Amino acid sequence: MRNFVEQVIETPPLRIGEQVPRFSARTTQGPIDLADFRGRWLILFSHPADFTPVCTSEFIALARAASKFDALGCALMGVSVDSLYSHLAWLRVIHDMAGVRVEFPIIEDPTMEIARAYGMIGCEAQDASSIRATYFIDPDGVLRATTCYPSTVGRSVPEMLRTLAALQRVQHGTALAPADWEPGQDLLRAPRETLADALRPDSPSAWFFSTMKDNG
Incomplete structure (x- = not known):
C-alpha cells in the first residue's frame, strides 16, 4: 500500500491555525487515514531513524506515558522514513530490552511525502535524518502548536503533556x-x-x- 498525501508539491511549512494535510499510510497498527483521528487530539511526531539511541529513549518514554496522553483524549502517532519492517523489528527490540510495548502507530514514509507535506523538510532534501518535529493537532484537524529539535536532543515527555494540557485549557x-x-x-x-x-x-x-x- 503506497502512502497517499493530499498536498506534497512546494508545500510551505505548516503554520499554527492551519488545517493539516490529510494522508493515509501503512503503520505498525495497520493502514490508517488521518481522517480517522478527527474528534480527538493527536500528536504527530517524527523521528530521524529506527535503531538510534535518542529515538529509542523517546519511544520507551512515550510508551510508558501513553496512558497519560490517552487520559487527555490524545492519540500518539510516530513517523519516519524507515520501512514498516524496520519499525516492527525495532519495536520488538524495544519490547525485549525495556519491557514496554509501543502500541501507538508508527508510519513508514520512505518517499518522504508526509515529511514534505508537513514542511518538516524542503522539497529538495535528500533525506530526513535530522527531523525531530512534533505537531499538536486539535480535534478539527487544525495545527495548534509545533516544536522542532535536532537529532541529537530528545523531546521532554512531561513538556509534551504540559503543552497538550495548556492547549486544551486555552482552546x-x-x-x-x-x-x-x-x-x-x-x-x-x-x-x-x-x-x-x-x-x-x-x-x-x-x-x-x-x-x-x-x-x-
Whole structure:
C-alpha cells in the first residue's frame, strides 16, 4: 500500500491555525487515514531513524506515558522514513530490552511525502535524518502548536503533556496559560479590551493581567 498525501508539491511549512494535510499510510497498527483521528487530539511526531539511541529513549518514554496522553483524549502517532519492517523489528527490540510495548502507530514514509507535506523538510532534501518535529493537532484537524529539535536532543515527555494540557485549557479563548504553567495552577484571563476597564481606579493592571482558577 503506497502512502497517499493530499498536498506534497512546494508545500510551505505548516503554520499554527492551519488545517493539516490529510494522508493515509501503512503503520505498525495497520493502514490508517488521518481522517480517522478527527474528534480527538493527536500528536504527530517524527523521528530521524529506527535503531538510534535518542529515538529509542523517546519511544520507551512515550510508551510508558501513553496512558497519560490517552487520559487527555490524545492519540500518539510516530513517523519516519524507515520501512514498516524496520519499525516492527525495532519495536520488538524495544519490547525485549525495556519491557514496554509501543502500541501507538508508527508510519513508514520512505518517499518522504508526509515529511514534505508537513514542511518538516524542503522539497529538495535528500533525506530526513535530522527531523525531530512534533505537531499538536486539535480535534478539527487544525495545527495548534509545533516544536522542532535536532537529532541529537530528545523531546521532554512531561513538556509534551504540559503543552497538550495548556492547549486544551486555552482552546475556547477565555483563558491563557502563563509562563511555567502546570495543570491545576491558576490561568490568566484574556485581556479586557475596553477603555473603561483600563481606567478602572481599583486595579490599573487588572484589565490585562488577572488570574483565574484552572477548572480542568
